[in-house]
Amino acid sequence: MPERGEGTIVERPLRLDYDYTAGLAQSRFLKGIAQKKILGERCPKCGKVYVGSRGSCPTDGVATDGGEVDLPHKGTLTTFCVVNVPFAGQSVECPYASGYILLDGADIPLMGLIQEIPHDQVRMGLRVEAVWEDEVGPTLQSIKYWKPTGEPDADYETYKMHL
Amino acid sequence: MAERVAITGVGQTKYDTKRADVSIAGLCREAAVRALEDASVTWNDIDAVVIGKAPDMFEGVVMPELYLADAMGATGKPMMRVHTAGSVGGSTALVAAGLVKAGIHKRVLTMAFEKQSESDAMWALAMRIPFQPALVAGAGGYFAPHIRAYIRRSNAPDHIGILVAVKDRQNALKNPYAHLHLEDISYEKVAESMMIWDPLRYLESCPSSDGACAMVVAAEDSVSGDRAPAWFAGTAMRSEATQFAGRDQVNPQAGKDCAKEVYRQAGISDPRREIDAAEIYVPFSWYEPMWMENLFFAPEGEGWKMTDSGATAIDGDMPINPSGGVLSSNPIGASGMIRYAEAAMQIRGQAGEHQIDGVRTAMGHAYGGGAQFYSMCILTKDKP
Amino acid sequence: MVLRATGKAGSPFAAVLGRRPVRTISASGAAAYLGEAMRDVAIVATAQSPALRKEERRNEVEILMPVIHELRENAKLDQDDIGFTVSGSCDYLQGQPFAFVTALDAIGPWPPIDESHVEMDGAWALYEAWVRLQHGDIDTALVYSFGKSSPGDIRRILTLQLDPYYLVPMWPDPVALAALQARALLESDGVSEKDMAEVVARSRKHAKDNPNAQLKGDVDVDQLLNEPMYLSPLRKHDCPPITDGAAAVILAAGDKAREITDRPAWIRGIDHRIEPHSLGVRDLTDSPSTRKAGEVAGVGSGKVDVAELYAPFSHQEIILRRALGLGDGVNVNPSGGALAANAVMVAGLLRVIEAAQRIMDGSADRAVAHATSGPALQQNLVAVLEGE
Structure with missing residues (x-):
């Protein structure tokens, strides 16, 4: 918010409400989440498995309707950052680590929060699994966070093409 | 068709956190009037106006160019509004240059701005979309993981980002328009600043600025002003998708393709040797070494060595951001055009204290979104 | 079932007080023929979505994708055949900054494409494409536009087009x-x-x-x-109805246009x-x-x-x-x-x-x-x- 200058500021609060349409593909994905399933969708052209897709394979420009893939709930943390400052709308307390989780069998990572490990020990290649909320619904918030599986870290070579 | 195009005038505002002394229109006009004066032309000499800015939510005005038509002298003329995310300042200049290149207009005024203090950019960027937890904390939070991936990939030492942050802020002290004038900037100061988005420190990140930049672009037979113009020798835009399987987010293909195209047009085969100065969009320190590789100034994995050796310093062999860059002034929508304007100023010998001697070829560069949109130009002193 | 939720976008806000001559208007205001001839450019294919009062099932990408597919089918062209792509849309309709960014996914921009976007009606995107084709180095351009007027209150949104200091406060x-x-x-x-x-x-x-x-x-x-x-x-x-929809066009220059369709x-x-x-x-x-x-x-x-x-x-x-x-x-x-x-x-x-x-x-x-x-x-x- 700007500081008030001498007679130079007018405040004009505005509010706009929107009905947000998730779309066909995202609806399918979120309905899966509501059943504690992480559903990927294959691009019929390139065969890549998209998860949480907006509806199209971004390289082929076609709907990701080449088959549903029930993905395991664990994967590799490809890269991440540790957030130390709060920001508007933030849902977690600082500091926290958030990053890209490449589920085993998926070709695109999901964004997620990494917990049950001190944030300064979070590292690239960490193997993580989903921790679900007790009550799940059609929202990614049903995945409370991701925690280390205890498996050895993934070899850099196995995920470097996803960075 | 395919006319030669030159930049004949540039104008910038003083960049600051809050330009509470002017309205949005007042801010834009400040830059536009300076560009017209620099080109020795009046509003009446302008055939069309091309305006650019980043998301409208940064000010809370929908398509503000409609309201700005009067202040920009656009009434009765064609006026366009470009929005290509962070690369928009560059794209806007290219759309304007394109009108002249096509032979449609003789002189076009192009202006890009952002007045972030009027709304809240962090809010606009972190807007809450239903069904998804809000985890990405603004642009820094978005780019930090990719910076980490670069560091891992290149084995760059940790201090590189700090060197960039110090260098650009020192350059900014030579630029009266720069937002940040940190007189006491030092390696220690940056190193000790808060780690906001680990691995990015507070002082390794761009500020949020109010500001506008404008240029007059003209056809060969309409070049005006006391100062020789800067000629467009190459222009290119490239885009790819935000996220796709196997996307290289550290060294994106669209950036490489854009650079290759702009070099091809300008007849450049060895960019590091042939380009005398470059204004590159570096909003977070580590993007300097990353772009050195993306732009083929350095082999892959070795961009950081240019920073480390001082090659990118104002007295180095490949000066990057002598103006202080985006790290010192960031009115988002204008930041790309400022790169072009500063590159033109280097060609035209009007960069004052941050002028580099003998610049004959300069590069302007802008990127946007999640680094999937690129806009670049090569400017030359000699007519191409 | 299709999932819907209501998002709130509210913020504290403050404002500080062929070869034929084409005519152009010179700076002096007088109409004058340009000395040089312009390149002949034609519309060679078009496609549009049905106009719906409220498209609640598909998001913008999903509305656009079939339109783009139909368009390319009509012209018998792939994205690789397109020299320049440009779109027109407005972030505020969708209530998200960078709304045009995800829409690009509908095109399949790979390998990377020469692309631009105007925060204007798609007709101005078409104008930009026409200008781009005048440069002579490419022969085809794809123009698209999308807009869902239904998710937000379109009357309030369009009011925000007005002078923020003098007009908007009166709504x-x-x-x-x-x-x-x-x-x-x-x-x-x-x-x-x-x-x-x-x-x-x-x-x-x-x-x-x-x-x-x-x-x-x-x-x-x-x-x-x-x-x-x-x-x-x-x-x-x-008054006009409230409509969700998308449309797209392919432009081509000279003989390329005649190659694509009999009557450009x-x-x-x-x-x-x-x-x-x-x-x-x-x-x-x-x-x-x-x-x-x-x-x-x-x-x-x-x-x-x-x-x-x-x-x-x-x-x-x-x-x-x-x-x-x-x-x-x-x-x-x-x-x-x-x-x-x-x-x-x-x-x-x-x-x-x-x-x-x-x-x-x-x-x-x-x-x-x-x-x-x-x-x-x-x-x-x-x-x-x-x-x-």
């Missing part, structure tokens, strides 16, 4: 401003409420032949006049102009920017068979016809126009598409297309299309 929405304009027109000369109702009746009648239109049917002018006032002197039917719709002239923003300094009963754009585009230099005018309000069609000098012999808005369907940011491009279709199917030889933007016809674009 005069676009319908209110159009009503002011209609009143000025009715009071000025010879135009009656009946003339406005006739525009509506003809629009609905024409829309019967348009499978993509939203409001269509036979309505009686007297019946329309018996409807209650909405924002006087506007009745509901004088050649763009013989195209220009756009803007007027002052402040309503107080404009003559609202006239559209000088449309007139000027029409002159530069060359509307008057031949017989006009068809005109597609983007008149979101009935009285605006009357103003536009006058400004363009279109007589009774011109078939105006055979598609039904914006009174039949009005996807904001798409509707202008749709006018170009509808006009081009009449050329491409041989039912017209010369057509005029018009697009508008801003409150009360502030900004206007005019294109003249011809068959060969």
